[in-house]
Amino acid sequence: DTAVSQTPKYLVTQMGNDKSIKCEQNLGHDTMYWYKQDSKKFLKIMFSYNNKELIINETVPNRFSPKSPDKAHLNLHINSLELGDSAVYFCASSPYRGVTDTQYFGPGTRLTVL
């Protein structure tokens, strides 16, 4: 009965590789998000999709590409990984596109780039 799930939970990879993180929500929400949490616990939004449409695209290198095959899934693909990409990536969802209400977070994916 997991609400927002992410895979994998841990990802260790070499610099220059390409990797993907998957996110699924079974809450029936219309909006999904990707956040990055750095080593100082600072949480910053990266992208948001509403019903498969990109609505927020923060200043993120274009090596990061989100993809939403349907409104229940939002995946994050990262090309040419760099050391600075090491962080915890969180997926979240919320019911509405408008004024932001409660967001429901996944457990996070800890990415380590060596």
Added chain:
Amino acid sequence: SQQGEEDPQALSIQEGENATMNCSYKTSINNLQWYRQNSGRGLVHLILIRSNEREKLSGRLRVTLDTSKKSSSLLITASRAADTASYFCATANTGTASKLTFGTGTRLQVTL
């Protein structure tokens, strides 16, 4: 730039005591939310207070909002060891629909 600044950065109290965390922000908001993050876990929503509200209660939690000072506080009464976590405020800013801007967080340690 980062929206919310929280203080203290870290707080250590004994079980049964109250814990107060503060959050300041810079722009107009639609609402302000508080989240808890246990170590190694995702964030969990605690409480939401809208810009036209001044106080919100939920169990042992009390949130206040002062829009004139652009600040909010979270009070946890009768704390328990299980309250040990990081607490974040997040603002839904006017004009930036669908986006939350998170504060720096307060690390709360509750000891027995």
